[in-house]
Amino acid sequence: MSQHSTLEWTVVCPLDRLDPDRGVAALVDGVQVALFRTADGLFAIDNRDPVSGAYVLSRGIVGSRAGVPTVASPLHKQVYDLRSGACLDLPGVAVTRHDARCRDGLVEVRLRRED
Template identity: 65%
Template sequence: MTDTLTARWEKICPQRHVEPERGVAALVGDAQVAIFRTYDGQLFAIDNRDPIAGANVMSRGIVGSRGDVPTVASPLHKEVYDLRTGECLDVAGVAVRTFPVRVRGDMVEVCAR
């Protein structure tokens, strides 16, 4: 869990700019981050770098679900990742880094650990 008193939160954009089922890319510290909002309003932030292809494209991924698990599929090779944990659901041992994300006022913020 991130200590909210010492964490460095970076403002990304107004929440309305993160459309449901779409991704937004942002630079947080020195990391490219992909931010997603699901239809139920939940926000998730993961590394924008596809760990298999090595390209910064995850913000262009296909948002969906497997059962109750919110997911994004890589736009390149279609591997599916759990947005909550970053774990790849198709390839064992592969994952993307996740980032804490929140809304303050109307601004989406991501924690730059």
């Protein structure tokens, strides 16, 4: 099992700047993060699509599969679980998931990095 280190929370933007069910890219401590606001909450994953290598996941299609909040890559349409980062179409493929929260009306992200 891999180890993760967590960093400090970083303020990204006011919550009202995030449109429901649309992604937005943000640079957090040098990492491109895709942020999503859905009915299920706030989610943050790496913006880099692990299949194509392109930084496009923030432009993906937000949806759900069997009640799981998801985003589909705009390039090859692989679907990722926003809660875990796991690809639901390709076993063993995943995108790094980061912590996201709203505090005092501000969206904050805490990166998770492989040790």
